[in-house]
Amino acid sequence: MVDLTLEIRKTAKELLEKGEAKVVLGWEKGNFPYSTTPVFIDKPEDTERLIWDEYCINNLALYMLDYKHLDGKVGIFVKGCDSRGINRLVQDKQLDREKVILIGLSCPGMKDEKKAKELGPNADIPMAQKCQDCRYPDPVVYDVFLGEKQNKKVPEKIDTSDVEEMETKSPDEKYRFFTTNYEKCLRCYACRNVCPACNCKECIFDQTATGWLAKANNVSNNMFFALTRAMHVGGRCIECGECERVCSVNIPIMLLNKKIIKDINFLFGDYDAGLETEERLPLGGYDYTDPEEFM
Amino acid sequence: MLVVLKAKLKDILNTLAEEYKVLVPAKIEDTSKFISYKDNVDIILDENVKLSPKDVFFPQTEKMYKMKTVKTSMELENITDEAGKKLLFGVRSCDMKSLDCFDQVFLTKGYIDEFYKNKRDSVVTIALSCSQPMQTCFCSAMGVDSQKAVGADVQAYDLGDKIGLEAISDEGSKVIELIKGQLTEEGAEVPQPGEFYLKVDADGVSEKLNGMFESPIWDDVSKKCLNCGACTYVCPTCHCFDISQEVRGENVTKYRCWDSCMFGEYTQMAGGHNPRPTKKERVRNRFMHKLNYFPDRYNMLLCTGCGRCINVCPVNLDITSVIKQIKEAE
Incomplete structure (x- = not known):
């Protein structure tokens, strides 16, 4: 990864020097051995800050929303999940593909920062949950590729064993599980704000005057938020797991998202969001063959 | 110093629970916070809780009063707190310092916030010293003594397999009196704090910020911020709230709840x-409030170095780096 860091810096430097990109998005080292932080480089001499190591976990795609109106192109380093995030934004008509230069990196799977904090400096740090579940470590779209692809053998279908386990529980058990989890939700909205699929100009939950959702923190309001968000990203969730990673109270957010993915796969055929940008979304259109038992 | 074996801590808490509603730092549902003491709770003494005890004094959602329309008039109904004294055991110096900040906001300058005051007056505190700071801790840089908390009624010391207790206030003496029979006198010394991993030099940062409202560093610092409220909600000193109401027919409940300057x-x-239309103005306000406006008004920083914001930030926007950047700015 050290060699690739040098290549990353070189590539970013060239893009900026030649004026092909106005700014390059990547990662730089944080204050801890186990932390990195997104960095926005606009001067060739600052490219030395860029790094590539086993903690470059942030999905950078959503930052493209901040550069929508930039006069010029943005260079962005993309792992598998980041590239699916870019496709998400392009397909949702939030980003002009021509305005980004995607520099692909094959992701070996990033380490779990939370565990690293708990286990201390000399421990063997496990891979982050979102990376354990990842089926697309190589970027699905890119303009330039650095390093070598892993072409790693990954499971063909999403692992929904945790969803299936939950499905076997009684309604009371399910209710208890979700209420206990959403009781502790702080409604800090980190899950929403980090999500590339949450790209609405104005979120329903920010429209306080309408009274859709009261600001009071209680399990009913919190679940209304969580369920509405889960349904809204249904069919568009790219499974990057960022929502669950950033949750400050460790709510298993992906369980809901995976349940919806599983149902969509069953009802509309297997679908992995963010692999391409042309196909119609499973919940984004109507077909005569669509199941409609409820009618 | 009066000491008790950590293994016998629950005996003491049981005694105190007869007199007070005891709250302890505990692991719960894959996070940790102060919860009501019961025999089976998983008390944590080796690190601070992930969620600060601020909600004991300033709940995330707090009902203020009720209203009811009756024909052409209106009836008001006060909402009273549950009666009885609470005892908060194991509060770290950083979180005790945050109560000092809260006191400034809610109890000084000619205005008393009754909701806060009622809760504050009903709580007795046993502070606990830290033997080993967590990696994200930097309290000493914020002028907090990890071994001696401000405003505590009793100061407890982590002595390895034992806990030392020292009454500070009259309230604290009453607490010690209750458990005296379960404590032994030993010649223990106040322990030395461990080494801090994060090195921060905050000297002069407040003064430096005076001329930095329009500084270009805010563009730079704020770029990665997602404007979620995680940092503000886990922060023990952030105290902004919003007043709202729930209307159900003729019944109205007024409540206040935490708000975050990160939200649009x-x-x-x-x-x-x-x-404050963009993240730049919001991020600037957060740091200006903590490091400049608050010190200007109350002569203390609005950051106690607990490190919780560093722990939860989705993008690792680290306040210690921001302080460094401010100090290095032209």
Whole structure:
């Protein structure tokens, strides 16, 4: 990864020097051995800050929303999940593909920062949950590729064993599980704000005057938020797991998202969001063959 | 110093629970916070809780009063707190310092916030010293002594397999009196704190910020911020709230709840104008408030170095780096 860091810096430097990109998005080292932080480089001499190591976990795609109106192109380093995030934004008509230069990196799977904090400096740090579940470590779209692809053998279908386990529980058990989890939700909205699929100009939950959702923190309001968000990203969730990673109270957010993915796969055929940008979304259109038992 | 074996801590808490509603730092549902003491709770003494005890004094959602329309008039009903004294055991110096900050906001300058005061007056505190700071801790840089908390009724010391207790206030002496029979006198010394991993030099940062409202560093610092409220909600000193109401037919409940300066609607005005339209203005306000406006008004920083914001930030926007950047700015 050290060699690739040098290549990353070189590539970013060239893009900026030649004026092909106005700014390059990547990662730089944080204050801890186990932390990195997104960095926005606009001067060739600052490219030395860029790094590539086993903690470059942030999905950078959503930052493209901040550069929508930039006069010029943005260079962005993309792992598998980041590239699916870019496709998400392009397909949702939030980003002009021509305005980004995607520099692909094959992701070996990033380490779990939370565990690293708990286990201390000399421990063997496990891979982050979102990376354990990842089926697309190589970027699905890119303009330039650095390093070598892993072409790693990954499971063909999403692992929904945790969803299936939950499905076997009684309604009371399910209710208890979700209420206990959403009781502790702080409604800090980190899950929403980090999500590339949450790209609405104005979120329903920010429209306080309408009274859709009261600001009071209680399990009913919190679940209304969580369920509405889960349904809204249904069919568009790219499974990057960022929502669950950033949750400050460790709510298993992906369980809901995976349940919806599983149902969509069953009802509309297997679908992995963010692999391409042309196909119609499973919940984004109507077909005569669509199941409609409820009618 | 009066000491007790950590293994016998629950005996003491059981005794205290007869007199007080005891709250302890505990692991719960894959996080940790102060919860009501019961025999089976998983008390943590080796690190601070992930969620600060601020909600004991300043709940995330707090009902203020009720209203009911009766024909052409209106009836008001006060909401009273549950009676009885609470005892908060194991509060770290950083979180005790945050109560000092809260006291300034809610109890000084000629205005008393009754909701806060009622809760504050009903709580007795046993502070606990830290033997080993967590990696994200930097309290000493913020002028907090990890071994001796401000405003505690009793100061407890982590002595390895034992806990030493020292009464500070009259309230604290009453607490010690209750458990005296379960403590033994030993010649223990106040322990030395461990080494801090994060090195921060905050000297002069407040003064430096005086001329930095328009500094270009805010563009740079704020770029990665997602404007979620995680940092503000886990922060023991952030105290902004919003007042709202629940209307059900003729019944109205007024409540206040935590708000966050990271949110767009925080400064959204009725006419549609927003004086803090982007993340730059919001991030600037957060750090200016903590490091400049608050010290200016109350002569203390609005950051106690607990490190919780560093722990939860989705993008690792680290306040210690921001302080460094401010100090290095031209």
